[in-house]
Amino acid sequence: MRRPLYLIQEAFTSLRVNRMSVTIGIVTTAFTISCFGVFVLLYDNLKNLAGTLQHDIEVVVYVQPEASVQVVERVRQRLDSEQAVRELVFVSKGDALKEFYQQFPDESTLLEGMEENPLPASFVVQIAPGFQEADSIEAFTERVKQFPGVQQVRYSQDWIDTLALLVSYFEFGAIIIGVTLAVATITIIANTVRLSFYARKEEIEILRLIGATGSFIATPYVIEGAILGLCGGGLALVLLKGMFEFFRLELNASGWFSGLESVLTFFPHETSVFLVLSGMLLGCGSSVLSVCGLMKIRNDTA
């Protein structure tokens, strides 16, 4: 019990003695982990958003203005028989006009001079699960276009596809940035640990002389690196949470993208724990890398 306690004590002594370099190490580690965290947070939320949009994907089938009630009814029946249709809502010309006034109250003057309601009647189709892939929707819309009485078919797949592409770019970017920032974190912690190693060179020489093994000498530095990484990861998590809440409040206050703030989510607990632990693991790894090369037993000066 004596030996582990001594090694932990030594790690804390080193952290206390090298306060300045340790503080710099923690702050820079927190900064690099935060940068990675921002990217992951963005990726996570975009992925959530894309998933939500994909789930709520709608296809709008516009009926020809001159179509009779019977033709409209036939379109409804044919749409109903399609497997790809989860839900079907008919929007009459009158309903479309009402919706236009509700959605764009400032633009209501645009339609004032018109004798007849120019907005077409339409069917709003919710796509069933299993048919939400781009190819399935494409095939569905192509079939619907051929229905007698259908004027036009529109859906929002294009920008959903763009979003999905963006998410995949983010995924790739997250890996690249993650690796780059991990290397940066390792370098920062390794240098901090190396500095404290050099600061205690005399002590290490004494330890070698009296029979300390390489692992005995290295352990306090590995503990030091782990504590440094843990603190850096913890600080990064606090920074990320702060930035996230600030961004959500700002978004809410600005009124832009109303409703988006409810879709935004912070990391789940597991990811938060993972982020902090990854800081600790990076710290451990950096210390091992840092002190391994300095563990030569022979040719020591006595």
Next chain:
Amino acid sequence: MIQLFHVSKFFKRCTALHDVTVRIEKGESILLTGPSGAGKTTFLKLIFGAEIPDEGQILVQNRNIARLREADIPYLRRTMGFVLQNFKLLPQKTVFENVVLPLIIQGVSRAESKKKVSEALKSVGMGHKHASQTGVISAGEQQRVCIARAIVNHPIILLADEPTGNLDTELTSDIVELFKKIHARGTTVLLATHNQTVVEKMNGRVLHLHAGRLVSDKGPTA
């Protein structure tokens, strides 16, 4: 105990030791003498595995130093004690904390460590200063603490490199007395010095080195 067979050690163009052959028996008191640069420190470094001979073989407790893996060297060193001219103590730690270090490394229990440290400090006359910071005690006291640390785990061999180099005549005599006491307990003592008083007072076997060569090997005077 310690055997050197035609050992040579070179540092770049300089010859630190040249063709040294010597056999040291258990319990002997050896005085390595010679001027600065004669090879005394290299001799000691070869014995505790800090250097590997370029030529020849060294056996320490029947273990070939050159063939010893780096990972095994700490275990070899745990059977030895070291006393150095510049003490090599940790100034921010107390006397007790310095002396207990070899025992912590070896995983000795707290109670046993306390007992052994207390004995070691008492034997060098530093029992009353166990709580003092080593950075504030005198040079003579620091050297005593260094000796206590070297003997705390009852080493088989005690190596000392110019242990009185930083001490005045009176303190030198005290330290020599301590070494004689340690030797009397059966410890093999190897002491490198160029101080003639130390050589005379220790009255051990004298190995005289000059320019890396062993030029004389004289037994103790009766």
